Amino acid sequence: MEIVIAANCKKDPGTIVPLVDLKRCEGKGDCVNVCPENVFEVRQIESHDYEDLNLFRKLKLRAHGMQVAYTPNADACKSCGLCISACPEKAITLARRWW
Ligand code: SF4
Numbered sequence: 001m002e003i004v005i006a007a008n009c010k011k012d013p014g015t016i017v018p019l020v021d022l023k024r025c026e027g028k029g030d031c032v033n034v035c036p037e038n039v040f041e042v043r044q045i046e047s048h049d050y051e052d053l054n055l056f057r058k059l060k061l062r063a064h065g066m067q068v069a070y071t072p073n074a075d076a077c078k079s080c081g082l083c084i085s086a087c088p089e090k091a092i093t094l095a096r097r098w099w
């Protein structure tokens with residue numbers, strides 16, 4: 001029986017991209033630390049994203065310094081899954097890129 005090593009299952013860069021749920025993200029930066037492709041950046045939430053949050057999430061985000069993770073280098077993602085495991089808020093999912 002052939003054993004498939006996880007590394008062989010990785011997709012070409014940009015096929016799968018990480019999506020950050022800003023309703024859950026608290027900008028702790030674990031994704032930045034674990035991603036071997038430097039996909040993530042933690043910075044102040046953009047105003048239009050902030051306005052999309054409900055009052056509870058806005059207050060929660062203020063308590064965390066208004067910091068969230070963005071994915072400026074999403075095209076480099078190789079779908080290793082490390083960010084999903086590392087995120088304490090379970091805010092990251094991987095999705096096939098259709099655009
Ligand atoms: S799946 Fe891997 S390569 Fe893609 S963003 Fe997460 S840690 Fe980076």
